[in-house]
Amino acid sequence: ETGVTQTPRHLVMGMTNKKSLKCEQHLGHNAMYWYKQSAKKPLELMFVYSLEERVENNSVPSRFSPECPNSSHLFLHLHTLQPEDSALYLCASSQDQRGYEQYFGPGTRLTVT
C-alpha cells in the first residue's frame, strides 16, 4: 500500500467515549502532522512530529493526545470531546518538517454526539 492511510474513515462518538485515530505513511518520510478541517475555516495545524518527537503543539486542548511510536505511524487519542470537535481530521507526512510539501491521507470524519 502506498501513500498515507487513515483509519477509521468515519467515527461517531459520544462525549464520554475514548477513541483513537490512526495514520500510517508508506513514503519513508520523517515528519507527520495532524490537522483539523472544519467547514468554512482554514486547515488548523494541531501537531507536528519529526523523527518521532513532537516539535509543534498549536495550543490544542488536552482532550486530544497525539502519539508517534515510530516515523511511519501517528495516532490521535480522543477523550471527553465536545460537539464542536466534530470535523474532518487529516493526517499528513513530509520529508521533514521544514517547509517541504506534505502528502495527505483521506481523513477521518469525526462526529461527536
Add this chain to the structure above:
Amino acid sequence: AQTVTQSQPEMSVQEAETVTLSCTYDTSESDYYLFWYKQPPSRQMILVIRQEAYKQQNATENRFSVNFQKAAKSFSLKISDSQLGDAAMYFCALGERLNNDMRFGAGTRLTVKP
C-alpha cells in the same frame, strides 16, 4: 507571522476555458515554498504544484501553472483547458524552511460547467 489569503471563496469556469485562482501571502523569511493543493469532493488532498521562493521561473505542471510575483507576495494558479475533474477546493499554502508550520489559505471552491 506568516499568513495566506485567498480572496475568492468561489470561482466557476466553463469546460475547456482558463481560470486563475488568486493567493497572496506574507512572510518575513527568505527561504520558503509555496504550494497549491486540490481537495476534490472525496476529500483526499492532492498536491497540484509547488514553487521554491528562490526560483524566478514559474512552475508548471501540464495544464497547471503559477504566476509567482515575489515582490508583491502573490502566487496565483492558472488552470488551462479546464476539465470537469478539476472541480474541487483549491488551497494555497506557505511553508517556511525555518518553521515547523505550513499555513493554508481558506480555500477557493472551483466549479467547472459543462
